[in-house]
Amino acid sequence: MALGKEQMKLLYRNLVRADHFDKMMMNRIMQGKLIGFYHPGDGAMAAGVGASTFLGDDDILNPHHRAHGLGYAAGRGVDIGRYLAEHTGKVDGCCGGRSSFHWSFPEKKMYGASGFIGWHFCPVVGWGWASKRKGNQMVLMASGDGSYGQGGAHEAMLFAMNWKLPIVFFCENNGMAIHSTISDMHPMPDISSLAQGYGMPAVVIDGQDVFAVAETVMAARKHALAGKGPTFVEAKTLRLREHDVGTPDLARAEPREAAYLEELKKRDPVVLATSRVLAEKVLTQKQIDKIYKDAKAEVEQVEKFADDSPVAQPSIEELLAGVYVA
Amino acid sequence: MALGKEQMKLLYRNLVRADHFDKMMMNRIMQGKLIGFYHPGDGAMAAGVGASTFLGDDDILNPHHRAHGLGYAAGRGVDIGRYLAEHTGKVDGCCGGRSSFHWSFPEKKMYGASGFIGWHFCPVVGWGWASKRKGNQMVLMASGDGSYGQGGAHEAMLFAMNWKLPIVFFCENNGMAIHSTISDMHPMPDISSLAQGYGMPAVVIDGQDVFAVAETVMAARKHALAGKGPTFVEAKTLRLREHDVGTPDLARAEPREAAYLEELKKRDPVVLATSRVLAEKVLTQKQIDKIYKDAKAEVEQVEKFADDSPVAQPSIEELLAGVYVA
Amino acid sequence: MSEVRELPLVEAIKEAYRQEMERDESVFMVGQDIAGGIFPHTKGLVEQFGTDRIVDTPLAELGMYGTAFGAAMEGFRPIVDFMFAGFFLNAASPILAQTAQFRFIHGSQMSLPMVITGACGAGMRLGNEHAMLVHNMIAQVPGIKVCMPSTPYDAKGMMIAAIRDDNPVAFIWHLGTMMDRGPVPEEPYVVPLGVADVKREGSDVTLVANGFQYKNAGIVADRLAGEISVEIIDPRSFSPLDIDTILKSLEKTGRLVVVDESWESRSTASEIAAQVVDRGFDLLDAPIRRVTIPNMPLPGGHMEPYVAPNPDAIEAAVRDVCR
Amino acid sequence: MSEVRELPLVEAIKEAYRQEMERDESVFMVGQDIAGGIFPHTKGLVEQFGTDRIVDTPLAELGMYGTAFGAAMEGFRPIVDFMFAGFFLNAASPILAQTAQFRFIHGSQMSLPMVITGACGAGMRLGNEHAMLVHNMIAQVPGIKVCMPSTPYDAKGMMIAAIRDDNPVAFIWHLGTMMDRGPVPEEPYVVPLGVADVKREGSDVTLVANGFQYKNAGIVADRLAGEISVEIIDPRSFSPLDIDTILKSLEKTGRLVVVDESWESRSTASEIAAQVVDRGFDLLDAPIRRVTIPNMPLPGGHMEPYVAPNPDAIEAAVRDVCR
């Protein structure tokens, strides 16, 4: 499925935006202007943007935890102001400021998040089942290589293949899970080898190439919507920084080597995408400059919105009233 | 690994014994002389006998739930009197009469049972880990096709392959899980396809052939003890009767067809083994008659032992003292 | 009043399923071997509703539960059947962590209308795993309603209430009540969740019990009739717990015994005692006694009858507080 | 008496690991990223003990827990670290069903010497999942001991006790106490499990609290000094629960407040109240108040400080029972 120029432009713009959002979050956490933690997506924002930008409005989108899903949020057109307000405990947060990082935009069919890595392998079965019953929607299920250790991943893949559910298992394989390296945690070179056990089609792609990701996911989506069942898409990516900002960056118990990290930096997806859009004359340098300017302006506006929003401190009674539907 | 004559004799004897034990349990449950339920192994006792008869004393053996593990118990040389006494709530039961079907012989390294199908995929990792540390023992992990639906199966196979643990995943695939048929529950023809996801060697064999089972498992055991890691052995077998005695025998919501069940009966493992030991002159008809006579006598003795044993009704205080190690 | 049909409790539950599935296309059931049926409560439903709405899954509780959990977000109203209620533990993480908090933590924007069900109870002599009443495990965590019926009438009305509720509801039922017969109106009706029921009036002591233990409570009240006047309250729901009805009864009796077929530790019996001593301290004329499974896994074999709560143990506790 | 070193609580725990692993070859640790270390309690251990005994696993709690569960049957003494205690829910089935009943149901022939551990507690503002204290979920089920230390001294002694115990022991620790410093003897020692500690004597009211809440209790006792004399009891263990020490204190005070950083429903606070009203009815001069998280998932953001138990809420409860 070759991309048109307008599609490439949109992907490029979303990638730049996502990259700006990620840097905004890194800056804020270091400045103490974010609640809790932040797991930086630096150098790995292409996968989420590519996977999410061309989904249908009815498709269900489960973002990866890394970069707190910002690549997917950018691709989906989520209101980043309300996203940030949630991460700062403000009344305009998308969950009223009570969720910290558990952001959710049900109207965008991004139902929510959890601190339990791999939790989504449970509801994805029902999302897929419901999508099949409805007939005109599918599920993009994003998560990391680490999450495929969970037993729930097996049950989800089993059910998906057994019932031919319209699900794309989209794995951002950055080769790491906190301090663990994938080679220590998985016996095969590719995570997607797991798909073989169910006869599920699997593709391995360069997750740094936002265009390749979009093409592959859209093909898998078509396959799903045609009633042909799930696909496993493994996007090879990388982790430039520590697992969460401020903690040590180790491989097992040793610091990761600076030279190795320098190598990784060469695969920066924004740099790759920029050369391509320039080479293929999709965008001019001037247009690119404008995209950067807009992204910067959007970040400023997002931060102002979140910072201006009052701290959310509802009463115990108000909170209790939110536990159950009356 | 070709079997010697003495090995074949032993397998044959254990098969006949196991078959007698299974019939004893079926009779007793129908007569109301057994507590709870019984899941008959009728027509499918070869797999357990074949898999367990030649294990080493230090090997850990987790029996399949079907026939309440009697094929494995017979192969392992477990005291069937204490086994039955447990199933009848007697003081001489292997667990003091309090477990019903949760029998256990720790001294035989058969650690216990659970009513949660697939529970064993959790401890098997530790059994395998400990066996690897000790170096001279392995784990025979038996269960049914249904149990491989559990997420724990994935985690166990992942850990086993990742750490090259000495485990044989022995699956008795009878094509059924209560009323569910495997073709409805698993997208591939073989359960052992799952092993491919981890690069784990897998073998599919005729589970009705007690000799083939023993040969295959012993080869997999050797592989495990050589430090080469786990093997998946799928023994194709069948279920002649209802899931548990007294309940309807359905495939989904329809009764299973009589003609189909008649077909299955032709694959009776005792009949198959008898022709072979006669044809290969491993045993004479006279010797076979003796084996049958002995098995019958053993059943009588086992039943007498269990029936003579007093009902176990310890006091609440005695029971409470058994919850924790003092 | 026209005469009312009698039905066994398990058929009352099935009638609730049937009527709600007829009324509302979005209701469906998911479980293991429910098309064929393990207990009679699902038998025959597949013929009427087909495999799109009576959904059998592989032997995998996370995937099975997930079918319901995810579908509920997409506008369906699933009923997920764990066969034996204790098997819910295989999906404890999505239930106790994710389902329970999903609405609240995400800003109370979404609802998860779903019923989590399973059979349980001492009586099969198979021990802890099959007998476990899991109500206390679930009721410990806010975000899921929890209930268990004692009579066929309540069974139908509470199941309909559970299906129509926009919250996740865990509805467990006791195998020891499965074949109990009682009047059940044919038309659909609702027994509200969170409301206890004074099932028998009395003046000397308040006896709280439900499920199979409700029958044991009745045996004890009969035994003591003429001697001690026992008021029996069926809490029906464990969460929310209707403590007001119990406090009101205590205004009359001043004495309380709570029966709970569960371990004593952190049980509904304990919770009721704690709430009563907090809010009704002045009403109490005697210690509150709890009749529960002592703190041990329920053994199987011949031990169930005297280890699980039973009429003798209940009678002793009632006599004790009435001394 | 010689001067005793001060250590942060987390280092006290690490010292217990280290000394027990030096003493006994069969002790090992298993968890996720424990070689690198998430909290300081495992940092550096892999250098001394190697990857055979500091075992990192894939991101898979069933397999991770299974490594410990199975190894315990084979004569090892595993410590399994869930990182955040709430993640235990991913292995709730083998823990709450299998581990808890394993010994008993199989005729008390085997033992499962293992420690289940994880960090928890409000303070990170991430909400329920990361903050959850899981002690009440585990203590509900008989067969596993459960405890949480309040001081570095107790942390070391209780961890050593847990490792040496032949039963499964869940040892949780509160992130809000991680860096608290206190005297910790260098040599190994044991603080017995199941024994509460009167950490501060008083005569007007008994205040039960532990972990981070023990500190809040101290703040309140200081605030009230001269006005209300507060006796602070640290239960240390939740299961078994040392109710005798609390009853003894009540003989003096007649008033009880229990702080429990957990939902109110079926909490340790409820269980203590129930046991006290059962066994110590005549000792009570006032209602028993529980200070807990109200029955809602703990929200994150800026709501933690007033939703979780805090000095103001504790003070109000104490004043209330002392009116």
Ligand SMILES: Cc1ncc(C[n+]2csc(CCOP(=O)(O)OP(=O)(O)O)c2C)c(N)n1
């Ligand atoms: C159930 C559970 N176990 C462990 C953790 C701790 N944890 C948080 S992120 C993470 C690694 C996730 O790895 P991966 O899925 O590859 O995503 P990545 O962080 O590499 O993008 C772990 C182990 C958790 N949050 N939840």
Ligand SMILES: Cc1ncc(C[n+]2csc(CCOP(=O)(O)OP(=O)(O)O)c2C)c(N)n1
């Ligand atoms: C966790 C759990 N889920 C469901 C059941 C109910 N159940 C008992 S046996 C069984 C089928 C097992 O199938 P399989 O593993 O193939 O063994 P088989 O009975 O065919 O020999 C089921 C679903 C159970 N006991 N435990």
Ligand SMILES: [Mg+2]
């Ligand atoms: Mg990763």
Ligand SMILES: [Mg+2]
């Ligand atoms: Mg089977």
